[in-house]
Amino acid sequence: MSQAINPKGARKYVAGTRAADWAGDYLGSTLGNKVLVAVTGLSLAAFVIGHLAGNLKMFSGRESINAYAYFLKHDLGVLIWVARAGLLGAFATHVALTIRLKLKTRAARPIGYATQKSAQASVQSKFMLSTGLVILAFTIFHLAHYTFCVIHPVEVNGVLVDYSQLTHKGKHDVYSMVVYGFSTPWISAIYVATQVILFLHLTHGLTSSLHTLGLLGRRFTPVARLAAYGFAGLVLAGNLTIVFAVWGGWLTLPSDVTAL
Amino acid sequence: MKFTIKVWRQKNRTDAGRMAEYAVDGITPDMSFLEMMDQLNEQLIKAGEEPVAFDHDCREGICGSCNMMINGQAHGPERGATTCQVHMRSFRDGDRLVVEPWRAAAFPVIRDLVVDRSAFDRVIQSGGFVGVNTGGTPDGNAVPIPKVDQDRAMDAAQCIGCGACVAACPNASAMLFLSAKVGHLGALPQGQPERKARVKTMVAAHDREGFGHCTNIGECEAACPKEISTEFIMQLNRDYITSALSAVVRG
Numbered sequence: 001m002s003q004a005i006n007p008k009g010a011r012k013y014v015a016g017t018r019a020a021d022w023a024g025d026y027l028g029s030t031l032g033n034k035v036l037v038a039v040t041g042l043s044l045a046a047f048v049i050g051h052l053a054g055n056l057k058m059f060s061g062r063e064s065i066n067a068y069a070y071f072l073k074h075d076l077g078v079l080i081w082v083a084r085a086g087l088l089g090a091f092a093t094h095v096a097l098t099i100r101l102k103l104k105t106r107a108a109r110p111i112g113y114a115t116q117k118s119a120q121a122s123v124q125s126k127f128m129l130s131t132g133l134v135i136l137a138f139t140i141f142h143l144a145h146y147t148f149c150v151i152h153p154v155e156v157n158g159v160l161v162d163y164s165q166l167t168h169k170g171k172h173d174v175y176s177m178v179v180y181g182f183s184t185p186w187i188s189a190i191y192v193a194t195q196v197i198l199f200l201h202l203t204h205g206l207t208s209s210l211h212t213l214g215l216l217g218r219r220f221t222p223v224a225r226l227a228a229y230g231f232a233g234l235v236l237a238g239n240l241t242i243v244f245a246v247w248g249g250w251l252t253l254p255s256d257v258t259a260l
Numbered sequence: 261m262k263f264t265i266k267v268w269r270q271k272n273r274t275d276a277g278r279m280a281e282y283a284v285d286g287i288t289p290d291m292s293f294l295e296m297m298d299q300l301n302e303q304l305i306k307a308g309e310e311p312v313a314f315d316h317d318c319r320e321g322i323c324g325s326c327n328m329m330i331n332g333q334a335h336g337p338e339r340g341a342t343t344c345q346v347h348m349r350s351f352r353d354g355d356r357l358v359v360e361p362w363r364a365a366a367f368p369v370i371r372d373l374v375v376d377r378s379a380f381d382r383v384i385q386s387g388g389f390v391g392v393n394t395g396g397t398p399d400g401n402a403v404p405i406p407k408v409d410q411d412r413a414m415d416a417a418q419c420i421g422c423g424a425c426v427a428a429c430p431n432a433s434a435m436l437f438l439s440a441k442v443g444h445l446g447a448l449p450q451g452q453p454e455r456k457a458r459v460k461t462m463v464a465a466h467d468r469e470g471f472g473h474c475t476n477i478g479e480c481e482a483a484c485p486k487e488i489s490t491e492f493i494m495q496l497n498r499d500y501i502t503s504a505l506s507a508v509v510r511g
């Protein structure tokens with residue numbers, strides 16, 4: 001009795017009962033991948049609508065949107081990092097798994113047809129990867145443009161500054177930054193074009209995601225298709241209103257733009 | 261009626277294959293597509309050439325053997341019809357018809373238009389069955405089954421495994437086939453004991469055979485000679501998610 005031993009030995013595990021097996025079997029299959037793409041896609045769509053709501057604060061005035069931006073950046077504490085990590089995770093998962101599925105699928109038909117005719121597939125449904133990659137490129141551009149402020153230096157009172165130096169009443173002047181951005185034709189052209197692409201991506205993506213999650217049926221598939229067009233149209237119209245409002249002179253550059 | 265037939269010729273599994281063009285004449289509008297192919301073959305035999313090999317059996321739309329991609333559409337232009345049920349009146353006199361075999365890594369071409377569809381058999385073997393008690397014949401209606409469930413099971417069970425869904429899908433996915441097979445057993449009480457395990461093993465078998473993924477575009481549904489609905493793919497997805505969630509807690 002010098003040392004404690006376990007006469008029954010270590011616990012035996014049955015093959016296939018570990019968490020890693022579950023993830024490999026269920027999440028690693030094409031269907032499991034699709035479910036993850038659908039879930040992340042729907043979360044990103046939810047983010048897009050939230051983002052739009054924030055954007056529309058442009059119309060409630062300079063102070064309002066500047067305060068909102070300040071709130072997001074400084075008052076949320078650790079939550080902003082949780083949100084950012086979640087978004088980045090969802091985005092990366094969505095893109096990586098789509099590419100993985102696409103590569104697998106490419107191998108599924110090594111020799112193509114001499115002619116192939118579609119019967120009922122929508123045009124956008126066949127270009128989901130292409131439209132998705134455009135949105136990925138745009139997201140990087142959008143971050144570089146309005147978040148990291150490295151794309152477009154502007155001249156304020158004779159000095160060339162970047163967007164992050166624009167201030168108003170001690171807060172970052174988001175309002176003037178947006179007006180500066182959309183007053184530049186090539187930048188607005190990128191935004192308008194990508195919003196149309198996003199519209200196309202969402203119209204198929206939303207219904208397809210619900211389909212993948214098994215949440216639709218004979219009754220509600222047509223309704224969901226309409227709702228997807230409604231949702232995507234709302235995002236398109238809402239975001240473009242801001243660009244057009246700048247072009248049309250509804251949102252104008254304030255006279256007291258100052259830079260740090 | 262006269263037609264120009266552009267058809268895939270491939271000697272064996274390893275041959276690279278090529279498209280060949282033949283002219284056929286004296287076709288009547290009432291001939292089925294396969295009868296037109298028979299006539300083409302007679303013509304080839306008389307000319308001392310090798311006839312075009314194609315699969316066919318019942319010629320009444322229930323066996324799922326006659327598989328041809330006609331002008332880029334699986335089973336030709338008719339909805340809800342197999343190749344043998346497509347008649348030459350569906351085409352215009354003088355048309356040029358492109359005839360190809362199903363194209364998928366999982367369906368290798370054996371010869372001309374004949375493909376090896378044993379991948380489907382292996383998917384079925386992985387779980388497309390139910391466990392039953394052996395012994396005397398059970399009483400009819402001993403297990404009550406609601407009419408709606410019976411109809412639903414029959415809608416899915418109409419699948420003849422022809423592979424048109426795979427052929428028409430841009431991703432060469434067999435989800436419609438898979439969902440029909442999982443769906444008809446899942447709709448009945450007899451299919452319940454294996455339901456959660458079945459969907460898991462059959463999806464795994466589907467992937468193993470090298471079929472692609474489903475992008476919910478509905479091409480399969482349009483190509484299916486039995487008009488099986490993509491609703492069954494949604495049911496498959498629900499079953500799969502249920503199976504995954506129950507495996508979290510049940511080990």
